[in-house]
Amino acid sequence: LKAIRYSLFREVAFAGDVISGPKLTALADFVNLLANHYPTARTDERQLVGDAVVGNVRLNGSRGEQAKAVFGDLSDWLIAQGTDARLSISDWQNEFMAAERRHGSPFPVTAKWQHCRGSSDKFRGFTCGIWTSLHALTVRVYLDNVADNNFTALPVLKTIRNWVDHFFSCRECRGHFILLTTKLYSMESKAKQPHDVFMYMWKVHNTVNARLKGSDTEDPQYPKYQFPAPFLCPQCSKDGIFDEYQVRQFLLRYYTDVKRDGVFAQETLKFL
């Protein structure tokens, strides 16, 4: 929640003074995706990684539901503006704050990162929260559409790519992501099956992990590895080769029930 709020409220402002044309479409499509599929949890279920804790209180499902209602209002508002609108950043931010207030301010603005806490402030945090949110979101999209024979992964993945392209403030990240997803490992050629909506993101993220291994943005306490490591999912790989069926099962469980990697690993091993 913290990463998504930062992304929608702050990162949008880095992208220029006016939101219009393809930028407006990218924003409207992404917010619509969140409004329809943002993963929420019932209060008796565990919350997603990437969310934050306020004091000792774990954010529960009702915050997720409130956030989804915020995205719903924002999506309706964007649609009402029409595709030819030219929105100022302050129009958007004012609307965002009004929607937040209407739905009980569900976003933990000042809370500390939980799963994404780095060994110092310069590591992890926001980008980790964004990856985590995108994985959880695409898993949710898959689960929400599992009975729909007409569901295809590509439109969802394109919505995410357009969002990154227009609103992700890290220029280097954006450039690499667009190159990867349009040319080196294009989503148009690779995302064929419904489950590719989350498996494609898994593969792309592992490509990024491999490229960043040993770079100066790698948190020394959280070294990059090909995910999931055997300690998280022993049956997912053998001699460094992934069994994609097992990875699929793992991701479906992990991104509907996740905590810090170490804690999850122990719990997983108990019921495997």
Ligand SMILES: Cc1cc2nc3c(=O)[nH]c(=O)nc-3n(C[C@H](O)[C@H](O)[C@H](O)COP(=O)(O)OP(=O)(O)OC[C@H]3O[C@@H](n4cnc5c(N)ncnc54)[C@H](O)[C@@H]3O)c2cc1C
């Ligand atoms: C779209 C995008 C592009 C980026 N490009 C760059 C770049 O070019 N240069 C740069 O320096 N930084 C880039 N970053 C940031 C970088 O990928 C990491 O987010 C950052 O280094 C923090 O890493 P982390 O250790 O917290 O884990 P992250 O890589 O952020 O991962 C977050 C969590 O996701 C889970 N995870 C890891 N791999 C996978 C996987 N394959 N599938 C599913 N779950 C997984 C783990 O639980 C992990 O803790 C990019 C981020 C994004 C969102």
